[in-house]
Amino acid sequence: MSDISLAEMGINFREQKEQTKRLQMLRQRAARCVCRYCGNPLSLRKITYAAYDEAKIEIFCEHCGRIEFGTEPEIYQVAQYFIDEIQYDHYPNLDESVRKRRMNIAMICDILNWGFKNTGLLQAEGFTCSIALDEDTLTEAFAISESDLAQLDKE
Numbered sequence: 546m547s548d549i550s551l552a553e554m555g556i557n558f559r560e561q562k563e564q565t566k567r568l569q570m571l572r573q574r575a576a577r578c579v580c581r582y583c584g585n586p587l588s589l590r591k592i593t594y595a596a597y598d599e600a601k602i603e604i605f606c607e608h609c610g611r612i613e614f615g616t617e618p619e620i621y622q623v624a625q626y627f628i629d630e631i632q633y634d635h636y637p638n639l640d641e642s643v644r645k646r647r648m649n650i651a652m653i654c655d656i657l658n659w660g661f662k663n664t665g666l667l668q669a670e671g672f673t674c675s676i677a678l679d680e681d682t683l684t685e686a687f688a689i690s691e692s693d694l695a696q697l698d699k700e
């Protein structure tokens with residue numbers, strides 16, 4: 546059977562292969578990544594787009610009830626620290642709320658993601674090298690710099 550007759554039957558191997566590749570990527574991300582807004586684990590869900598009359602598999606955050614591409618858990622952790630401890634505020638015009646905190650964390654996740662991607666440290670499959678990170682390390686580093694500052698004040 547030639548390729549032409551398969552195409553005539555509506556069987557497109559290339560398209561099918563691309564679909565499988567996408568699904569594989571989504572499956573890996575759902576298993577590895579967390580929501581950029583709330584940090585909760587993600588799952589896969591079949592979303593029906595009425596306008597196109599087709600169902601597509603998407604990564605979904607059950608907690609936020611939204612389609613979410615997700616971020617690496619390490620990136621979320623750093624972003625959370627940046628907002629909660631360093632108290633960066635990307636939306637000064639908005640009143641304090643849980644929603645604003647989540648929007649701020651998601652914004653930092655996007656920035657960090659961009660930075661890691663553009664330095665070759667992050668790919669669609671995750672980090673290209675092993676990274677060491679935990680909250681204690683971050684807190685300690687921050688405490689040291691603060692005591693250093695206090696020391697400088699005395700001098």
Ligand SMILES: [Zn+2]
Nearest residue numbers: 580583606609
């Ligand atoms: Zn979420």
